[in-house]
Amino acid sequence: MNMSKKILIANWKSHKTASEAQDWLTTFAKKHQTFIEEMDHCQVIIAPSFLYLEAVIKVCDNLSGVSVAAQDVSHFPLGSYTGAVAARQLASLGVSHALVGHSERRKYFGETHSLVAQKIEQLIEAKITPIVCVDEQEIQQQAELITKQQASNCIIAYEPASAIGSGMGQDLPQVHKAIDIAKKAFGDVPVLYGGSVDERNIHEYLLVADGALVGGSSLDVELFIQLISATNSKP
Numbered sequence: 001m002n003m004s005k006k007i008l009i010a011n012w013k014s015h016k017t018a019s020e021a022q023d024w025l026t027t028f029a030k031k032h033q034t035f036i037e038e039m040d041h042c043q044v045i046i047a048p049s050f051l052y053l054e055a056v057i058k059v060c061d062n063l064s065g066v067s068v069a070a071q072d073v074s075h076f077p078l079g080s081y082t083g084a085v086a087a088r089q090l091a092s093l094g095v096s097h098a099l100v101g102h103s104e105r106r107k108y109f110g111e112t113h114s115l116v117a118q119k120i121e122q123l124i125e126a127k128i129t130p131i132v133c134v135d136e137q138e139i140q141q142q143a144e145l146i147t148k149q150q151a152s153n154c155i156i157a158y159e160p161a162s163a164i165g166s167g168m169g170q171d172l173p174q175v176h177k178a179i180d181i182a183k184k185a186f187g188d189v190p191v192l193y194g195g196s197v198d199e200r201n202i203h204e205y206l207l208v209a210d211g212a213l214v215g216g217s218s219l220d221v222e223l224f225i226q227l228i229s230a231t232n233s234k235p
C-alpha cells in the first residue's frame, strides 16, 4: 500500500436516492480535472449503498485515483444465504475495498468482533481490501481475532463513536494516541481518522492520520472536493 498518499473515503451510509447519487457522480466526474493534481497526494474511495455500486464503478473506472468500496459484506461465502452480499460478488463487480465493523453496524445490527473477523477473512479471500472500523476500546480485541498476515492487508479507520455525526471531531492528541495504539496492534498499515471530519478540521487530522473516513461532509460533492483539495494544501 502506498503510505505516502492520503486516503479519503466518502461514506454515504444509507443516504441518497438513485437520482441524487447520479447527480453527485456527474458533478464529481465533471470536476475531476480541476483536482487532478491533488490525486498525486490522495487516493479517493467512494462507498455508496450496495444498490449504486455498479453505477459508481462505471463512472470511477474512468477517473484516475478513485476507487469504490462497499459499506459492508456478508460473513458467509457465496451460497444459500438469502439477502446477503458475498465478497466474491463484490469483487466480480470491480469493488476494491469494503468497510467492516462500522460503529453503526456494531450498534444497530449487533455485529461482534468475531463476526467482523469473519468478514475480513471473506474479503481477503476475494482480494478486496477491508477497511476495518474500530473505536479505541475495540482496537485490541479486534486485532487479536485476525492474523498478522490478514492485518497487513487491511486499512484501519479509527472512529470514536462519540464523534461520529456529532459535528465535534475528537481532540487531536487523543486521535494521535489512538492511532499509535492501532499501529501497534495491527502493524504498519494505514490508519485513518473518522468522526465529524469537515473542511475546517481535516488539515489537523491529516497531520496525524493516513487519511479520513468522511460521512456527513461527503454527501455534498462540492464539500467533498474541498476535502480532496485539503490533502494538497496547508491550512
Ligand code: PGA
Residues within 6 Å of the ligand: 011, 159, 163, 164, 165, 166, 167, 194, 195, 196, 197, 213, 214, 215, 216, 217
Ligand atoms: P461523520 O461520519 O463524518 O458524519 O461523522 C463518519 C463515519 O461514520 O464514517
